[in-house]
Structures are given as structure tokens and as C-alpha cells.
Amino acid sequence: MEHLLPLAILLAVCIAFPIGLAWRIAKLDEASRGAWALKAADSLLFFGLILLVGRWDIAGLWTRAVLVVLVLLAFAASWWRHARRPWALVRPLWRAHGVTLVSLVFYATAFGYLAVGLAPAGSPTSLAFPLEGGRFMVAQGGNRTLLNHHHAHRRQRHASDIVAVGPAGFRAIGAAPADLSRYVVHGAKVVSPCTGTVASVRDGLPDLAPPRRDKANASGNHIVIRCDALQVELAHLRQGSVVHKAGDAVTVGQRVGAVGNSGNTTEPHLHIHAVDAVTGEAAEIAFDGEVPVRNRIFER
Template sequence: MLTHLLMIVLLAVFVGLPLFYAWRVFRLDEATRGGWLVRVAEAALLLLLFLALGRWDMLGVYTRWVLVALLAAAAFLSWRRHARRPWRAAEGRPFWRAHLSPLAGIAIFGGLLVWIAVGVFSAPAPHALRFPLEGGRFAVVQGGAHMLLNRHYSHPAQRHAADIVAVGPAGFRATGLLPDDPARYAIFGLRVVSPCAGEVVEAADGLPDLRPPRMDPENPAGNHVLLECGAEGIRVLLAHLQRGSVAVAEGARVAPGDLLGLAGNSGNTSEPHLHIHAVDAATGLGVPIAFDEQAPLRNRLFRR
């Protein structure tokens, strides 16, 4: 019930609100072009914020571009009504008082975007790794050095962690909104490969793949592989693998691309995905990672 309520909230907020703002932009009838501009800017900043924060793997990776297109079309059509109006009113209340609400929205939405950008772009240089999955198109659902982008951010070892799912041809991570069969998730059973050259420090198998949204908090990583990436001086954990699929043992040497196991739904996870994070081998603190020079930020897509 809770997961279904979450889905309703996601739809209402991340799809419903942008649709409402696009409709409002389409219906605009401002006395000045300046008034039109601040209303459109407020809507655009809200949409940019939602593009960064939304779970578009659940709502559809193409849905976000439909929302962008709708807002752009609404702005174009409403501009045609405002193109010959003055930029400012000759008389009346000061501009900021007449448009206090959209100006407040611009300040809030713009401030949040700047806050996110500062966190993301101030992160240290990342460690280069090979992308750890094969056989599909993948979306990062948790990732980035910011608390609004990454629920792992508050954990010192997982500050730069990433949770990755696969998305199917229609742009969704599963068949159905919240299926309880792990096999209906696009990532389930896909190959998980070594992101570096190194040694297997730990390998665990035998835990069951749970039916979503059941979780196993007593075994947070579930079936997993921990690698020591010698050249980089880091340890990399790959978690929530499928039972019986772990293909390496402690002490084994691996090269980038070697099979480690298959993506599953074991451990403390509400649905199938791959969790990956790296720590400094000396301190145990999380360090940034990148795949093909791209940091795993929320909603970034990778194809393998």
C-alpha cells in the first residue's frame, strides 16, 4: 500500500505539477512582456528542478521530454499573444509587487538548482571505472554528491554511491508500475562485470532474491562482491546480486569486464537494482567514481 501511495505522489508531483504549469503558461494573459517572462521563467525552473530530481525510470524516461515539449509549445503559443505588448507598465504597482509570486518561485527553484550544482561540481576528481553492467540501457536512480540526488549521501562510505536500474524499450524500469515479481524488472538477470583490475576481497552468495517491496535489513548488501582495485587504491562494492550467480571467489584476480554475477534483488533493497560504491582503501571513506568520464548522476543514462 505504501509503495502504491508513493507512486501516486510521484505522478501527482513530477507529472501533474509540470502539466499544470504548462497549462497556466498557455493561458497567460499578462499586461506586459516582462510579466509574461517571469511567469514562464518560473515554470521553466520548476521543470528543470524536476528533471533533476524525478524518478524518471519509474515515470518513463521519455515522459520528461514530453513535458519539456509541452511547456515549450505552451510558451510559444502564449508568446504570440504577448509579443507586441510593452515590457513594463507605464503606471501602477512596482513590478516586483505585481509579480511577487512568480519571483518567489524563481528564487526558490533557482536557488535549489544552484545548491545542487554547487554540490555536484565541487566534488573531487572521480576515479575512472568501467561501467559495471552489460546488455541493456541503464539509468542512475540514486547518484551525485548531493543529498537531494542521492539518498546514500549522508553515509560517509557511500557518499558517492550509485544505484542503477535498466530501462526497457518504452523507457520504464519494469513491466507494470510496482510489480512484486523481480523478473519483471529490466535489470534482473543482467550481467554484472568487474569495473576495474584487481582482487576479490569478499564474495557472498546464497541469499534469496526477495519479492518487492520486501527487504532484508540484516544483510544490507545481499549477495555481493567487494573488489580491491590495486592501481586506483580503492575498494569497490557491487551489491544485491542474484542468488547462485556470483562467479568469483575471495582471492581471485579479475580484469575489467570479467563476469562477477547477475543483477538480482537480495539484501536490503526494495526492488532489483545494482548498488555500487567505492571507498578509499586506507580510510574507508567514500570517493567519487565515473564511468567513461561521466559521473553517475541521478537520471543519467548509460547504454551497454
């Protein structure tokens, strides 16, 4: 049951907090529009942070849309109630609104910090998207640890974890099912993101039912492709799905395996990262010109 606690916290942050923020905005009753604007902006920035860091493949894409509408309606209703009130703030400003001002600066700084993490860190190498046949979403990706838990790792600094979402907007049927077939991405076709040569392959490891993990074999079944100056790794593949061996030439878009749940992974997804073949340092990549950052959607 321990693995369900982080999931429960995530759902509370993604769903309960925005509902609470909408209620807070709707109930505002300030003496001036200036005071209202400070408190409304404070709540909106907090909501913006949740939109950035939330795992909406788990909480649901349609859930996110409903919450955005709810917050905007609360904002509009609150604005209408304050529209004819004066703008002047109570003085001294710090004494009357100090807590709100501190909160506002904190949320604005955090939002800016994370928003910068959604932009490329440098000049990423453009590759083809490595999955076919679905609507895919980046679960881990970006240049901030809060957006990408790989970011602190030297070789995986720009790694991404990719899942798929179904018509209802969820990455699985159920919150954390043990049945691999309930994950939309399980079995999805993995293709080479570039033309190159297979550097190494691992297959034969079992696909584990969540939350079991194989920490001794972090990448699980995987393939590493040498693409010019990069070595691109595609990991956590389905047992028996890898169709190449070391030394094989592959072309962009050619099938190399299928998504599984092998190795040190909590649920089915495709892990991809690239390193500079000479230095061994992480290399930033993009898919068809778009950097894979948290919650970005790719349809193929």
C-alpha cells in the same frame, strides 16, 4: 499498500505537475511582456527542478520527452500572445510582483544548488561500467541528497543505484511489480569495473519479491573488489550468481555475478560504491569518464 504511496507521489510530481505548469503558462494573460516573462520563468524553473529530481526510469523516458514538448509548445503559444505588449512592469515592482519574485528566486536557487550536485565533487577515479547488455540508467547518484539518498552516508557518499530501461523507456513492466522478471535489469550481467583482487564475497541470500526487504543484510549478495587504492562493492546480486571467491584475481570486464534483489533493497538494481582502502572514506568514481548522476544513461 504503503509502499505504493511514495510511488504515487513521484508519478504525480513527474507527470501531473508538468501538465499543470504547461496549462499555467498557456493561460498567462499579462499586461506586459515583463510580467509575462517573470511568471513564465517561474514555471520553467519549477519544471527544470522536476526534470532534475524526477525518477524518469519510473515515469518513463518518452513521458519526459512528451512533457518537454508540451511545456515548450505552451511557452511558444503564450509568447506569441504577448509578443506585441509592452515590456514595462507595473511599479512598485515588489507590490505588484512580490510573490512571483520570491518564488522565482527560490526556484532559481534550488535549481542551481541541484545542478552543482550533478558535477563531480573532486577528481573521480575512472572505472569501467559494471553492467553489460542493455540500456542502463542511474536511479540514485549525484552530490545532493535529493539526487542520491546515499549521499548522507560516510562510506557511500558517492554510491550509485543503477537500473535498466526497456524500449518503451520504463525500468519495469508495471509501476511496482512483485514479479522480479518484470524488471528490465533483473539478471543483467555484472562485470568487474577494474582489474584487482576479490576482497570478500557473500552469496546464498534469497532474492525477495518487492516490497519485502532484508534489513539485517543490507548489501545482500555482494562482492568487494580491491582495485589499487580502492575497494569497490557491487551489491544486491542474484542468489547463486557470484562466480568468484575471496582472493581471486579479476580483470576489467570479467563477469562477477548478475543483478538480483537480495538484501535491503526495494526492487532489482545494482548498487555500487567505492571507499578508500586506507581511510575507509567514500571515494568518487566515474564510468569511462562520466560521473553517474541521477537520470544519466549508459548503453552497453
